[in-house]
Amino acid sequence: MKHLTGIPASRGICIGPVFPFVRQDLRVESYCVDDVQAEIKRLNGAIDKAKDQISQIYQKALTEASKADAEIFQAHRMILEDPELLKEVKSKIEKDSICAEFAMMTTAQSFSDRMAAMQDEYFKARATDIMDVGSRVLRILLGVAETPTADLKEPSVIIADDLTPSDTVMLDKSMVLGFCTARGSATSHTAILARGLAIPAVSGIGAEILKVSKGTRVILDGTNAEVLIDPDDATVKQYQQRIETAHTINEAAMKHAHEPAITKDGVRLEVVSNIGNVEGARASIENGAEGVGLLRTEFLYLERTSVPTEEEQYQAYKAILDVFGKLPVVLRTLDVGGDKEISYMGLAAESNSFLGQRALRLCLVRPDIFKPQMRAALRAGVGNNLKIMFPMVAIAQEVRDARKVLEECIRELKAEGKPFAENIEVGIMVEIPSAALVADQLAKEVDFFSIGTNDLSQYTMAADRTNPKVADLSNAFYPAVLRLIREVIKAAHAEGKWVGMCGELAGEPLAAPILLGLGLDEFSMNPPMVPLIKQILRGLDSKEMKAVAEQVLQLESPQQIEDFVKEKVPFIAQLVD
Ligand code: PEP
Ligand code: MG
Numbered sequence: 001m002k003h004l005t006g007i008p009a010s011r012g013i014c015i016g017p018v019f020p021f022v023r024q025d026l027r028v029e030s031y032c033v034d035d036v037q038a039e040i041k042r043l044n045g046a047i048d049k050a051k052d053q054i055s056q057i058y059q060k061a062l063t064e065a066s067k068a069d070a071e072i073f074q075a076h077r078m079i080l081e082d083p084e085l086l087k088e089v090k091s092k093i094e095k096d097s098i099c100a101e102f103a104m105m106t107t108a109q110s111f112s113d114r115m116a117a118m119q120d121e122y123f124k125a126r127a128t129d130i131m132d133v134g135s136r137v138l139r140i141l142l143g144v145a146e147t148p149t150a151d152l153k154e155p156s157v158i159i160a161d162d163l164t165p166s167d168t169v170m171l172d173k174s175m176v177l178g179f180c181t182a183r184g185s186a187t188s189h190t191a192i193l194a195r196g197l198a199i200p201a202v203s204g205i206g207a208e209i210l211k212v213s214k215g216t217r218v219i220l221d222g223t224n225a226e227v228l229i230d231p232d233d234a235t236v237k238q239y240q241q242r243i244e245t246a247h248t249i250n251e252a253a254m255k256h257a258h259e260p261a262i263t264k265d266g267v268r269l270e271v272v273s274n275i276g277n278v279e280g281a282r283a284s285i286e287n288g289a290e291g292v293g294l295l296r297t298e299f300l301y302l303e304r305t306s307v308p309t310e311e312e313q314y315q316a317y318k319a320i321l322d323v324f325g326k327l328p329v330v331l332r333t334l335d336v337g338g339d340k341e342i343s344y345m346g347l348a349a350e351s352n353s354f355l356g357q358r359a360l361r362l363c364l365v366r367p368d369i370f371k372p373q374m375r376a377a378l379r380a381g382v383g384n385n386l387k388i389m390f391p392m393v394a395i396a397q398e399v400r401d402a403r404k405v406l407e408e409c410i411r412e413l414k415a416e417g418k419p420f421a422e423n424i425e426v427g428i429m430v431e432i433p434s435a436a437l438v439a440d441q442l443a444k445e446v447d448f449f450s451i452g453t454n455d456l457s458q459y460t461m462a463a464d465r466t467n468p469k470v471a472d473l474s475n476a477f478y479p480a481v482l483r484l485i486r487e488v489i490k491a492a493h494a495e496g497k498w499v500g501m502c503g504e505l506a507g508e509p510l511a512a513p514i515l516l517g518l519g520l521d522e523f524s525m526n527p528p529m530v531p532l533i534k535q536i537l538r539g540l541d542s543k544e545m546k547a548v549a550e551q552v553l554q555l556e557s558p559q560q561i562e563d564f565v566k567e568k569v570p571f572i573a574q575l576v577d
Contacts, residue, residue, distance in 0.1 A: 001231045006180070006205035008225040009191035013243050014177040014200050015236055017215045019156035021163065026138050030102040039093050043100040046140040047080055053136060054080070057170065071279050072129070079133045084305055085111055101141045108134025132164035157220050159209055173197065178220040180227055182207050194222075195528060202227055223576065249575055250532065257288030257531035261523075263516065267542045270522040271534050272328070274502055276300075278316075281323040283527040288534065291327035291385070293450060293524020294502035295320065297373065298336050306344055307369060313376035321384040328385045330427065330450065330500075330524075331377050333402075334369065335391040337362040345369070354464065359392035364401055374409045381421025389450060393428040393435050399445040431455035431503070436484040439491035449492050450524065453503025457481050476505040477558035482514065486553065489519045500524055509575050510565045512536045517549025532575070539571055 033039045054076050061070035079085065085107060092103035108130055116127035138144075152175045160167070162183040179194055179201040194201035200222030212218065212229055219228040219239050228235065261269045273289035275281055276299035284292065300308055300316050308316070321329050336342050337358030350356035363370035377388060390402045403426060413420045428445075430436055431452030439449070453476040458465040460481050463473035476482070485501075492499045500522030505511045507525025512533055515523065523533055548568050555561050566573035 001235065002229040004205050004208055004227045004229065006202040006209075006225050006227070008222055009179070009181075009203040010194035010199060010201035011223045012178075012198065012200035012246065013219065013221050013223070013239055014157060015219050015231075015239055015243070016155055016157050016177040016217065018159045018180075018212050018218055019152055020210070020212075020214055021158050021160040021167065023160075023167070026105075026135060026142060026144060028101045028105045028138060028142070031099050032097050033093070033099055034097075036094050036097055039100050040090055042141070043089065043093065043104065043137075046100065046104075046137050047086075049140050050133070050136045051077055051080055053140075054133075060170075071277065076129060076133050079130055080137070082305060101138055104134060104137050104141065108137075128162060128164055132167075135164075157218050159212060161207075161210060168194070173199070178222065179203075180205055180209050180218075180220060182209050195526070198528070245574055249535075253531035253535040256535060256538075259288075259534070260290070261534040261537040263537055264539070264541045265543060267516075269516070269520075269537050270500070271530055271537070272330075272500070272522060272524045273527045273530060274524050275320070275527070278319045278323060280527065281320045284530070285323060287527045287530040289527055289530045291324055292320075292329040293500050293506075293522055294389075295329055295331045296335065297332060298334055301334070301336065301342055307372075310372035310376045313373055314379050317377055317380035321380050321386060324384065326385050328387055330387045330389050330502075332389045332391055332429065333360065333373055333377075334363055335359045354458070360390045360398055360402060361392065363390075364398065364405070367405060370405055371409055374406055375413060375420075378409060378413060378420035378424070379418060381424060382419045384421070386421050387425040387427060387448070389427045389429060389448075391429045391452070392432060392455070393430070393442065394432045395434065396438065396441045396445055399428055399442060403445070429455075429502070430488050431459070433460050433484060436488050439488045440494065443492045443495035443497050446497065448498045448500065449488060450500040450502045450522075451485055451488055451520075453481065453485070453501060453505035456484065456503065460484060475558050476503060476508075477511070477561050479553055479555060479561070482518075482561075483553055485515075485520075486518050486549070493519060498522065507533060509533070509536055509572050510562050513540055513545045513565055513569050513572065514549045514552050514561075516540055516542055517545030517547070517552075519546075536572060536575070540569070 054073050058070050058073040061073060089103045089107045092098060092107065093100060112127040112130040112134070115123050115130060118124055152172060155175050155177050157178045157180060158171065158176055159180045160182070162181050163179060168179070176199060178199055181203045182205055183203070191201060191203055200220050202220060202222055202225050205227060209227065216230055219231050219236065261271050263269070270290055272291045272293040273280070273284035273287070274294040274296065275284055275292055276296045281292070300313065317331065336345070337347055337356065347362070357365070374388065377386060380386070388406065390399065393399055406426065410420065425447035427448035427450060428435070428442060429452040430439060430442070430449045432455070435442060436456065443449070454465055457476045457478070458474045461473045461475070461478060463470035465474045489499045498521040501515065501520055502524040506515065506523040507529040509532065512523070516537060525533060548565070552561050552564060555564060
C-alpha cells in the first residue's frame, strides 16, 4: 500500500478505482492568412460559440452544483469579453497576418503566465481559468470535440495533472467519487467546485499520482490530504467505518443548521460566514449562517480591467446586504496590494510584498479608491445591518486615520442629500502581531475585532502562508498564535467590545473547544462548515472548555494540541479522524 500526501482541497473520504483524466493535446500551428478581416470574423464566430457553450455549462452547474459554483462560468464569459485580451488577439492577427488559432493560443498563454507568476494563490488559480477559456476557443477553431470522458463507466476517483473548471463541471458527477490532482491548490476553482459539491479532493500531490494505473483501488482522504494506493481490506474496512460516521454526523448537523448555537451551559455563539459575492450570501442562508463575519470585497475588483465605480460597488454590496436583511454583514474594505496584485491599479512592485503597502496602508494613501468604496458601502447599508471592518491594522493611528476618511464620506453624503446607514459599528481585523500586542489600545478605537488567523499565523511564525515548504509552521494551532488570540479576546472584553474570528481556524472542528474556552463571541467560516461548527458548539460546556483552553496553551505543538483536544472532547475526534 503506497501513501501519498498533498494539499487538502475538499473534506471527506472516498474509496474506489481511479480513472485517469487525460486531456487531448491541441496542436496549433502558425500560418499566415491573406484576408485578415475574414480571420477576425472567424475568431469572433468561435468566441460567440464558446460563449454559448459556457452558458450551457453554467446552466448545468446551476442544477448540479450551486449558484456560487456556477458563477465561475460567468467569470469565464467575462474573460471572453475582456477588452485587453481581445485587443491583443485581434492586433496579432492584424499586424502579423497570423491565423486566429495561433493568435488566441499565444495571447491566452501570456495572460495566463502573468497570472501564474503572481504570489497570491487566488490569482495563480485564475491562470487555469484563462487557459480553460482559451482552449475552448481553440477547440472550436480547430474543430476538435470537447474532452471525452466516455470511458467513465463506474463511480471513480478522478486523477489528473490539473482539472479545469469546465472539466470538473462536464464530468458526470454520479460517476465521480473524488478528485486527485498532481498540481493545483486549495484555492483553485476545482477545489472550490469540489467543496460546493461536497466531493472529497486532494490537490498538489505531485506527478507520482499520475503513475497510478486505471482501475487501481485508492482511498482518498480530503480532510487529511492523503491518498492510499491499493490499500489492504482491513484498511478499507476502517475507512468505510469513518465514511459512515461522517455521513451520520453531517446529516444530524444539517437537520439543526437553522437553529442557534447554544452551548450546554447556555452560552449563545454567533456562527456566521465568509463570503465574496451574492451567491456566497445565498449559500450562507441555506447553511444556517446568522450573517456575514467577512465580506471579502476584493473579489469585486478581480477579473476586471478597471476599478469598479461607486455605483457598481453600491449595486454589488446592496445585492448582498439585501439577502441578509437585518442579519449583520461585516464588510471588509479593500485588502489588496503587495501579493494581491491588481494590474490596473498601477501599484509598484515591492520586494517583500507581504510586508508592503497593502490593504489599509494602501487605502490610506489612495483616497480615490478608499472613499468610493466606503461611500458605496454606507449607501448600500440603508435598511440593513452593515458593519465596516479595516484589514491589516498595525497601530492605533491607522484606525483613527481610517475613521477620519469614513467621517469625511459621511459628511459628503449628508451634504449631497444621499441616504446612508447611520451609526454603524466599525471594527478591525487583528491579523498582525503588533495589533494583537496592543489590542488594549486598539479596543478603545473600535466597536469590534475580527481575528484573521491566516495572516496572524504567517506573521507570528514568520512563515509565508503561500509557501508549501513552510506550511507546517504557518499553522494557527501553534501556542504562540493561540496565546495572542487569548490576549486579543481579553483586551476586547475588558473594553466591553465583541470579538469574532474570520480566519480559517474559526471553521476548524478541533479549534472550536479552544476558541469557545478563550471566550470568542463570533465564529465566521466558509458556508458549508456552518452546520457542523454549530453542532459542535452545542455539544460543549464553556466552563469546561475554559480549562481545556488554558491547558492547551501550555503545550508545544499543533500535534500535541490536536491530540489533547481529541482526548478531552472525544466526540470531535470522531468527526475529524
Ligand atoms: C486572515 O488573514 O485570516 C483573513 C481572514 O483574511 P485573508 O485570508 O483574506 O487574508
Ligand atoms: Mg488577512
